[in-house]
Amino acid sequence: MKLIDTLRYATTAARGAPLRTGLLMVAMSIGVAAVVILTALGDGARRYVVGEFSAIGTNLVIVLPGRSETRGFNPANLITSTPRDLTVDDANALLRLPGVVRIAPIVVATTEINADGKLREAMLLGTNENYLQVRQLKVALGRFLSQDRSGHGTSEVVLGALIRREIFGSDNPLGKTVRIGDRRLRVVGVLVEGGRGMGMTTDELLIVPVASAQAMLNSNTLFRILIEARSREQIAEVKAQVLKMITQRHDGEEDVTVITQDAVLQTFDKILNVLTLGVAGIAAISLAVAGILVMNVMLVSVAQRTAEIGLLKALGATATAVRELFMVEALLLSLTGGLLGLALGYLGAAILRHIYPSYPAYPPLWAVAAGLGTAMISGLVFGVMPARRAAELEPIQALAKRA
């Protein structure tokens, strides 16, 4: 039997039992759609997190105070049990290292802003003029913080876009005075809307010089130090040098943690890739179930069409021809179901993206190929047994059953 005739015959056979065919294709398409949508979710999460971390800046090395590692006895522990604070002096010292381009010390606290008769809670961020470049942010209005040469702070503040809108509306805030805590500061700039990073929007920030912030909070510790390395290749070297220098400055005690953006990114990338794979695996189970359903349906089909198989044999069909007919039918069913599921999955992913525009829920290509491939393979594998059973039917016994 020619392939085209086999295909045509299998198609009419599948159409001959629309309910059975329909149900099977629904099962198969749900399986494939599940793979597509779930991997789109997993991969979307990966892209989202990676994007979020890339948004912090490039070639970043981050210093955190404290160490969460258990270490051996150190004489320093006798004198003090708490880790030394990170200070602005530490930060300035790091600037002398080769391979370091910029440094931005960070102090964070929640505070209140009071202006124009309005009061609002906001996040206070104390830093220096380099923060803008290190974080790759942009100023929409005015300018960013100026260099604080005295080291005692200036009365400047840069507002986040949301704060500006809620307090000043469409008025020009530049040059206006706002009260933050017990201080009066002059607005010198407004950030561009939509800056993100580390799960924190810049739209609700009040950015002041680090010395001013420390004075307001009455403390001299830093929350983080952001360091921009000259190039990607120098990140590891900078990291080691930073650790060495801080340790030296802290009387030989390694009481800070230095992380690199690259490492964090890679870790998240890896974790979320594994997550996506796991989710895809779970979805693949539904495909396997659909495959077993294909076998079931084809077995029923063989049983119901026993007389037909007998007839085909009486008309001169070889066992091979009969086997091919049923294999092609199983394949056709699973492939059509798979394609249908693909369309369904892409539609689902598109709906997800529509509902959550910031979430890049695109199914990865490998998952699409794997989903469709699994559908086909399961159709093939689970089609073999029924097809063989059909081919092995004795024509005389097959014909004895009344259609």
Added chain:
Amino acid sequence: MPSLPSTNQDLIELSQINRTFYLGDSKVRALRNVNLHIAPGEYIAVMGPSGSGKSTLLNLIGLLDRADAGTYKLQGDDVTTLDSDAQAQVRSKRIGFIFQSFHLVPRLTAAANIELPLTLADMPAAERATLVVKALKDFGLTDRAQHKPNELSGGQRQRVAIARATVQRPAVLLADEPTGNLDRITGEEVVRLLEALNAQGMTLIVVTHDPVLGARARRQIKMEDGFIVSDSLSSSLAK
């Protein structure tokens, strides 16, 4: 056991054929030491009570069943030892089947049903089409070509089945109770069609309970308990 003398022109030659079925514990000897010679162009009725082995004989001639012992020669070729694919080939080219319950594929049109054996035999589509058109015309089914079996009358269905069985011009036409599901008048039409085909030289073997139908054949074979009990040349002489 009565048997006609063998000639070199034998179309079918069965010798010492045995076929035994096992139904649970019981053993049914459907055919016992059957010897039969059939010449080309013969018109034979196989008769006998239910369970006498007549259907088994027909299936065996049609290569739908295998003998446990004995040899079967079709047109001089020993087909007993052929493998199943080769037997399928023989069925395709040399044997046509007609069944009591027609056995049309319900989802295919009359034309597609007739085309089926040609498709299975790998014939190119253009060639198939001309043969199908001719067959439809020969059996008066041209205006029924695109109807599905459930839209056809019993007589029409059996005509489609006969058209399908003969579209490859087989040497032997095997009919198992061809009129069993038809009323007397349509049954009569179908028998006349079969006899016309026989008149064109196609060997016709009919299995039937119906003595009237059996009596129309030029040669009657009567079976009982797996044995051929009588094999006579003309019913008119037997009466």
